[in-house]
Amino acid sequence: MLKLLRFNARTWFFLGFLGCVFLLAMGAYFQFIDGLDPCPLCISQRIAILLTGLVFFSAAIHNPGQAGVTAYAVSGAVTALCGAAISTRHVWIQHLPADKVPECGPGLEYVLQNFPLFETVKLMLSGTGDCAKVDWTMLGLSMPAWTMIAFLMLAILSLLQIWNYKETVR
Template identity: 75%
Template sequence: MNKNWLEWIRLTPRLWFLLGFLGCAFLLSMGAYFQFVDGLEPCPLCISQRIAILLTGIVFLLAALHNPGVAGVKTYAILGALTALGGGAISTRHVWLQHLPPEDVPECGPGLEYIFNNFPLTETLKLMLNGTGDCAKVDWIFMGLSMPGWTLVAFLLLATLSLLQFWNAKPN
């Protein structure tokens, strides 16, 4: 009964990566629900966060399907953590914009469809990652956190899950 608490949750890295992928799929489905059922239009930073969730999910799915050895698990763990932390950085910017005083909020930009159709790719990426005044609007709050706040929590959990695979990886 004196086992370390981490021993109680030790599963194969393949299973943990699969659970991480399922978590990413759940997050993306929640974004789709809020957009298509509740009618919340995503801002540029919301779209950027969804892309980061998708990339993290792809890394986790590839890791689960590949079922690599120890070196591969560590490589996937680093890639998963990097994509999750990149998404966390976007979420942090989004939360920061939402907490700016109204006079400091950047101006609203053109709609995403217009941006994609009329701006070069580099300018589109810059607008998507910097956010606009639309990104400062808080449409949804649960337990005191806005949607970007919860997305930041999710990214930090995904990065932690990924990095825990260093401990979880066993030599064959």
């Protein structure tokens, strides 16, 4: 059974890249079609998806040997796990009691124009009261929870390529 799923690392990295494209497309759909405005943590998660996708795309294009596959696999896992950490914080904020939710801050556009870059990044990673709002659920899980699951799957997919490369070379 596993032999049927044993594509080369290049193919798996490309499939991971397509998964990232799908996640970004879903974010764009929810924002532009359904009218759900992303909060700072949502935008941070999208950036992490983009970075993970770029690592996967680079690996697929490069088609490296064992050392390169290992480097790309670790890089892809690190970017995906950073995204999972952001998603975890987002889910945590969504589950805080109403009196513990951070204050809603100014809009991201205002912050980008009027605050130093360090303060903007701090806001994007710490979240605001806007992040506590749950606009969408599926099977009882919010969008950040599903994004966290996707990040964890991408990290696993990435790290499995180290093992996969050794197996496909034999």
